[in-house]
Amino acid sequence: MTGHDLDQLLRGLSADAEHGATPLDPVRVRRLGARRRHRRHAATAAAAAVVVALAGGGLLTQLPGRDDTAPPPVASAVPSRPAASPAPDAPSTVPPTPARTVGTATLLRAADVPTRGGPALEIAPTGTGRVPDELSACIPDGLAPLRASGQAARDFRHPGQEQPAVQTLALQFADPGAAQRAERVVRGWVDDCAATLEDHGNTLLDAPGDPVRVEVTTPAGTSGEFAVVPVYTQQGGESSQEGFFESLGVTRVDDRLMLTVEVVVGMDDNVSLQPGGDPAGGQPEHPQFGLVRAAAERLAG
Numbered sequence: 001m002t003g004h005d006l007d008q009l010l011r012g013l014s015a016d017a018e019h020g021a022t023p024l025d026p027v028r029v030r031r032l033g034a035r036r037r038h039r040r041h042a043a044t045a046a047a048a049a050v051v052v053a054l055a056g057g058g059l060l061t062q063l064p065g066r067d068d069t070a071p072p073p074v075a076s077a078v079p080s081r082p083a084a085s086p087a088p089d090a091p092s093t094v095p096p097t098p099a100r101t102v103g104t105a106t107l108l109r110a111a112d113v114p115t116r117g118g119p120a121l122e123i124a125p126t127g128t129g130r131v132p133d134e135l136s137a138c139i140p141d142g143l144a145p146l147r148a149s150g151q152a153a154r155d156f157r158h159p160g161q162e163q164p165a166v167q168t169l170a171l172q173f174a175d176p177g178a179a180q181r182a183e184r185v186v187r188g189w190v191d192d193c194a195a196t197l198e199d200h201g202n203t204l205l206d207a208p209g210d211p212v213r214v215e216v217t218t219p220a221g222t223s224g225e226f227a228v229v230p231v232y233t234q235q236g237g238e239s240s241q242e243g244f245f246e247s248l249g250v251t252r253v254d255d256r257l258m259l260t261v262e263v264v265v266g267m268d269d270n271v272s273l274q275p276g277g278d279p280a281g282g283q284p285e286h287p288q289f290g291l292v293r294a295a296a297e298r299l300a301g
Contacts, residue, residue, distance in 0.1 A: 099149075102170040102256060105301055107154040112294035113166055114287040116271070121166065124155040129164035136248045136261050137202065138193035138229060146182040146257075149174055165264070166291065170299065171257045179255045183223070186250045186259070190227040193248075201235035205243045214273050216249075216289055218296040224251040226260070226288035228273070245269035249288045253299035260291040 113121045132153055133142035143151075150172035155164035173179040189196070190211045197204060209230070216224040226249035233243055242265055249260035272278040277285035 100172060100255060101150045102152045102172045104152070106170045106256070106298055107152055108156075108168050108258075108260075108291070108294050108298055110156060112290070112298070113156050114284075114290040116287060117284060119159055121156040121158055124157040124164040126153075126155075128157070128162060129155045129167050130261075132169055135167055135169055135259060136189070136229075137197055137200065137232065137244070137246055138189045138227075138248055140189065140192070140196045140199070143171075145185050146171065147178060148172060148182065148257075165262065166287070167261045168291070168295070169259045170295075171259070173255045173257070176255045179252055179257055182257055183250055183252050186248075186257075190229075190248060193227075194230050197230065197232050202232040203235075205231040205233060212273070214286070214288070216251075216292040217275070218251065218253075218293065219300070222251070222253045222296050222300070224292035224296055225249070226286070226292060228286075242266055247286065247288050249292045249295070251292050251295035251299065253296055256299045258295035258299055260288060260295060262287050262291070 110121055110123055115121065132151065133139065135143075148171040151169060153167070153169045155168070156166040157164045171179075171182065173182060190213070193211060194204060194209075211230075212228040214226055214228070216226065218224040226247050229244075229246040229248060231243040231245055245264040245266070245268075247262050249258075251258045251260070270283055271286045272281070272283040273286055275285060275289060277283055
């Protein structure tokens with residue numbers, strides 16, 4: 001406020017005083033004017049500070065305009081990234097391992113079968129010998145207790161004969177432990193063979209006794225043995241005076257077994273139960289030695 005304005009104000013106050021009003025002291029009037037100017041400056045500075053504080057904090061909200069409406073929101077300058085989609089599972093490229101089984105490659109060949117000094121044996125037609133469940137006279141009630149997962153058979157006969165002289169059966173199991181359990185079952189059949197023979201109506205020509213077991217040397221990690229069955233005659237064949245000289249071999253390699261059965265029908269069976277035979281006595285080794293050794297080789301293939 002200028003001095004001229006102050007003089008006019010004082011004159012107005014003097015005029016009012018003439019009508020009974022009490023005029024203010026000029027010094028107080030100047031203080032009131034200065035106090036008003038300070039308030040206007042403080043209000044302006046506070047508003048500016050609010051704007052600066054909002055801008056410094058990164059807020060995009062603006063003060064309302066004269067029409068008391070807020071401005072529209074401002075979009076963020078940083079684009080949002082879409083959520084990553086899960087990667088699809090890659091198809092497996094590793095083929096499943098085929099289950100092990102037995103087949104023609106696992107079976108014995110004619111050249112594997114000992115000849116007893118005679119002509120070589122030949123493969124017998126399928127179905128001319130005993131069925132697998134009756135492969136040996138020591139099997140009490142079929143092969144189901146062995147719990148094999150697969151099997152393959154091959155029989156051999158002497159030239160000119162109809163019935164096989166040697167029958168072989170390869171058995172596949174789920175794992176080595178299952179093959180070992182089956183091997184123990186077969187040994188149990190041998191232990192009870194004399195009783196089984198009589199239960200099936202056969203007649204024992206030898207006095208009942210413990211079976212004759214013979215171990216065969218096979219590669220490390222495998223096992224092989226055979227048992228000589230008590231000589232017997234079949235039901236109704238007592239008058240022939242001919243007996244059945246039967247032997248049962250069992251060979252184990254890993255998760256496989258092979259059963260080898262040789263049957264000789266006659267008055268006697270002159271073979272040795274010693275490896276290599278008895279040359280001095282003119283007796284060749286029992287054919288089961290060669291059958292078990294060959295079975296260990298084929299099962300490993």
